Amino acid sequence: MNGSLIPVAEAREKLILVFGRRSIRAYAPGEIPEATLQLLLEAAMAAPSAAGKDPWHFVIVRQPDRLRQLAAALPHGQMLAQASVGIIVCGDLSVAHDRQISYLLQDCSAAIENLLIAAHAAGLGACWLGIHPRPDRMTAVHKLLALPADVVPVCGISLGIPAEQREPRTRYNPACVHRETW
Amino acid sequence: MNGSLIPVAEAREKLILVFGRRSIRAYAPGEIPEATLQLLLEAAMAAPSAAGKDPWHFVIVRQPDRLRQLAAALPHGQMLAQASVGIIVCGDLSVAHDRQISYLLQDCSAAIENLLIAAHAAGLGACWLGIHPRPDRMTAVHKLLALPADVVPVCGISLGIPAEQREPRTRYNPACVHRETW
Numbered sequence: 001m002n003g004s005l006i007p008v009a010e011a012r013e014k015l016i017l018v019f020g021r022r023s024i025r026a027y028a029p030g031e032i033p034e035a036t037l038q039l040l041l042e043a044a045m046a047a048p049s050a051a052g053k054d055p056w057h058f059v060i061v062r063q064p065d066r067l068r069q070l071a072a073a074l075p076h077g078q079m080l081a082q083a084s085v086g087i088i089v090c091g092d093l094s095v096a097h098d099r100q101i102s103y104l105l106q107d108c109s110a111a112i113e114n115l116l117i118a119a120h121a122a123g124l125g126a127c128w129l130g131i132h133p134r135p136d137r138m139t140a141v142h143k144l145l146a147l148p149a150d151v152v153p154v155c156g157i158s159l160g161i162p163a164e165q166r167e168p169r170t171r172y173n174p175a176c177v178h179r180e181t182w
Numbered sequence: 183m184n185g186s187l188i189p190v191a192e193a194r195e196k197l198i199l200v201f202g203r204r205s206i207r208a209y210a211p212g213e214i215p216e217a218t219l220q221l222l223l224e225a226a227m228a229a230p231s232a233a234g235k236d237p238w239h240f241v242i243v244r245q246p247d248r249l250r251q252l253a254a255a256l257p258h259g260q261m262l263a264q265a266s267v268g269i270i271v272c273g274d275l276s277v278a279h280d281r282q283i284s285y286l287l288q289d290c291s292a293a294i295e296n297l298l299i300a301a302h303a304a305g306l307g308a309c310w311l312g313i314h315p316r317p318d319r320m321t322a323v324h325k326l327l328a329l330p331a332d333v334v335p336v337c338g339i340s341l342g343i344p345a346e347q348r349e350p351r352t353r354y355n356p357a358c359v360h361r362e363t364w
Binding site for chain 1 (some may be wrong): 298362
């Protein structure tokens with residue numbers, strides 16, 4: 001049976017989760033239950049991956065000392081010290097399609113976006129903190145988390161009870177849309 | 183005002199769009215209205231990007247001849263010839279944060295995942311077709327779409343009225359989850 005188009009207004013309403021996902025950098029204290037984390041990871045691993053290789057890994061950090069060490073290792077990651085949970089998203093180059101860093105980054109980034117949307121759905125605030133391709137950040141995180149040689153840290157995600165509210169939005173720019181050719 | 187946690191069952195229900203987004207490769211004939219495409223692009227450009235650089239570009243292809251040429255250029259992209267619309271997602275290296283291909287790929291991949299979720303929300307079937315880092319595919323797409331030198335084609339997305347149904351799922355794998363350290 002073929003599917004059918006859904007009216008735009010209805011589809012837009014369903015996408016409130018996507019438009020409402022914003023970078024939240026201020027957190028109130030509060031536990032994040034394991035069941036909530038599990039949902040976030042299930043959403044992350046629902047992303048597509050090149051040749052179905054699923055090269056992603058997720059290191060969940062709850063210990064305040066380790067969160068502070070990660071915050072110190074990431075120049076824009078100070079909020080990790082206030083976060084309830086940090087997740088370091090990594091890719092295993094030995095598993096990525098054709099061992100290509102490009103596929104590893106694409107697969108992990110799709111999973112990260114799903115995870116951020118899921119965090120918003122669960123009422124959490126989250127922020128994507130860049131690690132790859134900065135050598136200093138990669139080396140520090142590699143050491144702090146005892147990552148194997150083939151494992152590439154891609155980003156950190158800080159998670160907490162949001163202490164700021166941000167409105168849904170898009171940064172849609174018509175200059176980025178082309179027809180038929182550039 | 184601080185936010186608050188949403189019960190897991192409720193959050194899971196809201197995430198049906200994320201779990202229901204599957205790679206759909208069979209399409210029935212049918213037009214995709216401009217307003218629907220616009221919604222997909224708004225969702226894509228709601229993704230986060232490194233240092234807010236938004237290096238992404240989207241080339242919308244509707245002409246059957248050009249769709250067939252793209253299908254011929256992409257080894258696993260034959261379904262583009264049956265698609266109502268193809269979108270080639272590109273990144274502008276001269277705009278990407280610090281001119282790093284890593285950030286370009288991460289930013290575009292987050293936007294692609296949003297676009298795929300939006301396609302599912304709109305009742306469309308869609309599939310992510312790899313282009314980067316394959317030199318032959320990149321060269322062919324560059325030429326077909328007359329891309330500027332600094333613009334990197336990342337992937338193609340085929341879009342159409344779905345002629346197959348796939349169940350929501352996750353590929354959650356507990357071996358990909360680590361605690362505190364690897």
